Amino acid sequence: MLRRVAVLYNPYSESTVERSNELAAWLRSRGIVAWCGVSQEARDNPGALHDTDLMVAMGGDGTVLRAARLCFPLDIPVLAVALGHLSFMAEVQPDEVYEAIDRVAKGGGWHDERALIRATLYRDGQQVAEFTALNEVVLSRSDISRVIKAHVRVDDSPLTTYHSDGVLVATATGSTAYALAAGGPIMDPRSRALLLVGIAPHLTSVPSMVLHEDAVVTIRVESRHHSILAVDGRENLPLHHGDAVVVRRSSKVCTFVRLRPSSQFYTRLVARLRREDE
DSSP: OOSEEEEEEOTTOHHHHHHHHHHHHHHHHTTOEEEEEOHHHHHHOGGGGTTOOEEEEEESHHHHHHHHHHHGGGTOOEEEEEOSSSOTTOOBOGGGHHHHHHHHHTTOSEEEEEEEEEEEEEETTEEEEEEEESSEEEEEESSTTOOEEEEEEETTEEEEEEEESEEEEEOTGGGGTHHHHTTOOOOOTTOOOEEEEEESOSSOOOOOEEEOTTOOEEEEEOOSSOEEEEETTEEEEEEOTTOEEEEEEEEEEEEEEEOSOGGGHHHHHHHHHHHHHO
């Protein structure tokens, strides 16, 4: 049973805004309390999502990421509607959303729990920030003409020192995002493993690596050139020489509502990749 539903939309698409308002009105006509807005409004008023049973993310993968950031701390499941260019994280098409919500309200569908990663930034031995990501954590250069030098350890064992545009650690969900563009493999989204990828590395024999789900990755900045830390494409926090970013799987998960069998992931993946080639 659904009592409260949130509708999060991409404000830069007029058709998406219109569809979202129509969906909110339809929900209210069925006696369901509906909140409809953008992510900043929800961050400004955290109580808006109190006791929410479901969030519908209307947009592309960026909108889904914003929905995830709002929902996983509150254990709110996300129903992603494919209104973006590729929409890797969505399976519900716009013309299916009403039927999908009806099915969910009647107890249909299943919960797809996606692993998250936690990144902790240390400076001078002191913890200064902590973040959680659904897709990836990226340590990268901020000067276009400079590579960065970053030493990587896995479970306290030295792995390599990258001279590269950056280094990223991704979840299985994030393996179809920046990690894929950087040459990493696609992972089954049900996997809890971590993915380590060097971004345009220079003269290294270390390929992209799929790590154990309990692996702890430490990336230490050894370059004096400017570098930044980005988490799911956000934050862009300046890093200093000697800073260390420690990445591990989070104890939390992000839950997506699915209506199709998990086995269809591979069929949908190929269809989306073909669409990207067109």
